[in-house]
Amino acid sequence: MRREGSALSGVGTVILKELADNLTSTRMRLLELLIFVTGAGAAYSTIGAVKDQIGEYPFVFLLIFTSAHEPLPSFVGFLGFLIPIVAIALGFDAVNSEFNRRTMSRILAQPIYRDALLIGKFLAGLITLAVVLSALSALWLLVLGLGILLLGLPPNTDEVLRGLAFLVAAIAYGGVWLALAMLFSVIFRSAATAALAGLAVWLLFAFFWQMLVPIVTMAVAPPDPYDPISALRTIDVGMDISRLSPNTLFSEATLAFLSPTTRSLGPVLSSQVQGSIRGAPLPLGDSLMMVWPQLTALLATVILLFVIAYVLFQRQEVRA
Amino acid sequence: MSDAIIIAEQLTKAYGRAIAVDHLDLAIEKGEVFGLLGPNGAGKTTTILMLLGLTEPTSGRARIAGFDPLCQPLEVKRRAGYMPDQVGFYDNLSGIANLRYTARLSGIPTGEIDSRINAAIARVGLAEVAAKAVKTYSRGMRQRLAIAEILMKQAQIAILDEPTGGLDPQATREFLELIRSLKHDGMTILLSSHLLDLVQSVCDRVALFNAGRLGLIGRVNDLLRDVLGGSHVIRLEATGHGLDEAIRAVPGVKRMTVEGGIFRIETTDDLRPDIARAVVRAGGGLISIAAGHASLEEVYTQYFEGVRDAA
Numbered sequence: 297m298r299r300e301g302s303a304l305s306g307v308g309t310v311i312l313k314e315l316a317d318n319l320t321s322t323r324m325r326l327l328e329l330l331i332f333v334t335g336a337g338a339a340y341s342t343i344g345a346v347k348d349q350i351g352e353y354p355f356v357f358l359l360i361f362t363s364a365h366e367p368l369p370s371f372v373g374f375l376g377f378l379i380p381i382v383a384i385a386l387g388f389d390a391v392n393s394e395f396n397r398r399t400m401s402r403i404l405a406q407p408i409y410r411d412a413l414l415i416g417k418f419l420a421g422l423i424t425l426a427v428v429l430s431a432l433s434a435l436w437l438l439v440l441g442l443g444i445l446l447l448g449l450p451p452n453t454d455e456v457l458r459g460l461a462f463l464v465a466a467i468a469y470g471g472v473w474l475a476l477a478m479l480f481s482v483i484f485r486s487a488a489t490a491a492l493a494g495l496a497v498w499l500l501f502a503f504f505w506q507m508l509v510p511i512v513t514m515a516v517a518p519p520d521p522y523d524p525i526s527a528l529r530t531i532d533v534g535m536d537i538s539r540l541s542p543n544t545l546f547s548e549a550t551l552a553f554l555s556p557t558t559r560s561l562g563p564v565l566s567s568q569v570q571g572s573i574r575g576a577p578l579p580l581g582d583s584l585m586m587v588w589p590q591l592t593a594l595l596a597t598v599i600l601l602f603v604i605a606y607v608l609f610q611r612q613e614v615r616a
Numbered sequence: 617m618s619d620a621i622i623i624a625e626q627l628t629k630a631y632g633r634a635i636a637v638d639h640l641d642l643a644i645e646k647g648e649v650f651g652l653l654g655p656n657g658a659g660k661t662t663t664i665l666m667l668l669g670l671t672e673p674t675s676g677r678a679r680i681a682g683f684d685p686l687c688q689p690l691e692v693k694r695r696a697g698y699m700p701d702q703v704g705f706y707d708n709l710s711g712i713a714n715l716r717y718t719a720r721l722s723g724i725p726t727g728e729i730d731s732r733i734n735a736a737i738a739r740v741g742l743a744e745v746a747a748k749a750v751k752t753y754s755r756g757m758r759q760r761l762a763i764a765e766i767l768m769k770q771a772q773i774a775i776l777d778e779p780t781g782g783l784d785p786q787a788t789r790e791f792l793e794l795i796r797s798l799k800h801d802g803m804t805i806l807l808s809s810h811l812l813d814l815v816q817s818v819c820d821r822v823a824l825f826n827a828g829r830l831g832l833i834g835r836v837n838d839l840l841r842d843v844l845g846g847s848h849v850i851r852l853e854a855t856g857h858g859l860d861e862a863i864r865a866v867p868g869v870k871r872m873t874v875e876g877g878i879f880r881i882e883t884t885d886d887l888r889p890d891i892a893r894a895v896v897r898a899g900g901g902l903i904s905i906a907a908g909h910a911s912l913e914e915v916y917t918q919y920f921e922g923v924r925d926a927a
Contacts, residue, residue: 301690308719398704403760404670405698406721407690614670615661 299409306408310416311423317384318424327382329574331432334374341368342440354577355556357451360440361433362554371436371466372462372550375429376543377502379466380473382428384494386421387477389487391609396487401614402452414609418478418602425470429463430455457580462553465587469546473498475601480610496594500539509538531563545590561586621646621773622667636662638779638828639676644806644821646772649799651815652808653916654825660808661701663825664777667806668698681772685868694722696773697766701781707751710743713762714750715768722769736767740794756787763794769895774798776807780814792818804821812912822912826920837914843915848886850907852879856900866890 305550318324345363346356351357369377391414394400404410419584437459441451476497480490513534520526538544556577559569578586622644629637637659644650652660665671667678669685669692681690684898705714712733719729737746740760745753753761759779766774779795780788795818799805809815815822816836822841823830832839852863855877863869863881868890871882881891888905895902 298687299686305690305723306721309717313717397706398700398702399706401665401670401700402703402705402765403718403721405668405693405696405700406718407693407723408721409689454858614665 301407301409303409303411304415306406306412307416309441310408310413311420314420315423316415318420319427320345323385324424327428329383330381331378331428334378335371335432335436337368338371338374339363339436339440341366342371345370346440355455355458356444356449357437357441357455358554358556360437360444361459361462369534372554376467376547376550379470379546380498380502382450383421383425383470383473384477384491384498385419386424387474388481388491388494389420389480390417390478392485392487392490393481395485402616406426410610411606414478418474421478422467422471424465425474426467429466429470433459433463454580458553458556458583461580462550465546465549465553465591465594467593468598469542469549470601471543471598472542472594472601474496475598475605476496477606479601479605479608482605482612501543505527505541505543509534512537528563535562539590539593542594545594549587549590549594552583556580556583558583558586617860619645619648621649621681622806623679624663624667624676625678627663627678628672628675629659629671630674637666637673639847640828640830642830642833643922645806646804647799648796648821649805649807649819651819651822652806652825653810653812653815653822654808654913655810658825660825660885661777661827664698664775664806664808668693668696668775684793688919694769695771696769696775697768697769699759699762699774699776699779703748703762705753705758705761708749708751711737711746711753711764714761715765718765719768724769728806732768732770737761739767739774740764741790744857754787755782756784756791759783759791760794763798767798769805773804773806776805778809779807780809780811788814812916815902816912824916824919832915839912839915843919848883848907850879850881850883850886850888850891850894850905852881852891852905853877853894853903854900854905855903856895857896859895859898859900862892862894862898862900866894 341364342360347360349356349359361371364373377529394403394413403413473494477490477494480493481487483488484493513530516537517526517530517533519530539548550602551558551561557575557576559572620643622642624640624642627637627640627642630818640659640663652663653659661832662671667680667685669689671882672686677686679685680692681695683695685692687771705711706717715733715736716729719733720726724732729905734743734746735917737743740763742757742760742764745757750761752759754831763774776795780791783791785833790812795807799818807819821833822839823833832843834842840888859879860872860874863872863879866887868884868887869881870884873880881887883891884908892902892905
């Protein structure tokens, strides 16, 4: 059966409405406050760490993002925590709130397809996330980078491109959590349940995954003490399991983009580093090649989660 | 039936083994006010959703203004306005902002949006509160805002699900007045309700629904005659002994019930003079006598009791 008319008519309207909602909501103010407070903490730790390395490291501007002063996390580290929270906060009540406010049937009675509503809401969330992340990164650079700039150290092209690549990876990572939160908002009619489900998954990957990985690895591929190659295999299996978590994928992508000296994400044999110059940075293209699978996996997860949410939403009864 | 604007043919919706709507045939003509009547859970809302293309029928088909809601839902939804049961709006936005959103979704040209919204809002009498957030609106105001939305779309058809649910009598009266004025403009209106009095006063034709099946369909007066076998009801207030027999003896009296000194007499004709005479002759004190209308409520009760007994 063929349906007439574009599935996308009305998407623009939905995006604009949702964007306005997202950016003016009280929820957003709270998140901004959270970001500001954690940001201030990270700034303090960064300044201490960067000071020691100026003049020794060619990518000072990237350092602003990655260096940390224990026990506080780096800017990137705290983004790794914050992005999922922001994304879940943007998506957990996307669909169920329309049902709870009893606006769903009225909106769907307008000449649009359901596709437009779901796609519009998702894109609006993604744009909000992108705006927040870009603004945050720009602000961060402005505050901390200005000092370095005044010293007469302009950022080079490579640094700028790497920064942008990082931003893309961060948005894809946020997209995973946004799609997950929206999936839960389709499944659970109660917004609180959907939010809790999203946070539970986040908790699993943020804290428990790294504890689970060694246990599972040892069960699946225990190293054979008489076969040194099997130890390598254990490490590989462990990394594969660890990469089921979007957090791992994101942190590896971040590592490759923001620490140009990273040459490999897995174990490296001494034969493989023979003849290489220690600490020499990789060109951006090579860094990109290294984490291309990670980026693809993040994107694929976004698409997969969105498709599941889409199918479930299409089959849902409109009546509340 | 050449003028039928809403057509359902053998429309069926099953949820697993439960059948919500069972082979429904319906033809509603242009400019008609049509009432779908039935208890909660009779399949009224499901029927409406299928007509609008918001739910897929299990079998059968529907046509709205010549379009198939299944394949051409956008065309259907462009021509039909829908007011759901317990309609909701975005509470933090004003009435105007809510309508502006749906206006854009309906693809109304940008230049016309504001003038159409203002006209619609003035028509339903919300001009003074239109700029206020919807959370300050009463139930009745929300319903009227929903009607304004239908007016703004310049829909040919208005489909209203339980339009007076939860309204107080005053608000109900105003709302019915609004529906009548829409009819006057030539809009076709399909409304569902379990409040029979309401439907009786505004609908041209009604369909009685029960358990997914269409029981009776026709003009209100015809139904009254067909089911009750006579549309005359006389309310009599009188005192005295032995009035029962005296009244029953009047030729043409079919049934009679007494409640607190008030007699409710069903007759084949307007027998007020005969009954008054009978009361006086029996030595009773006649306090008042009036012709009442048999209400749809009775048709409904009687019809569905019959259905239940037959089952």
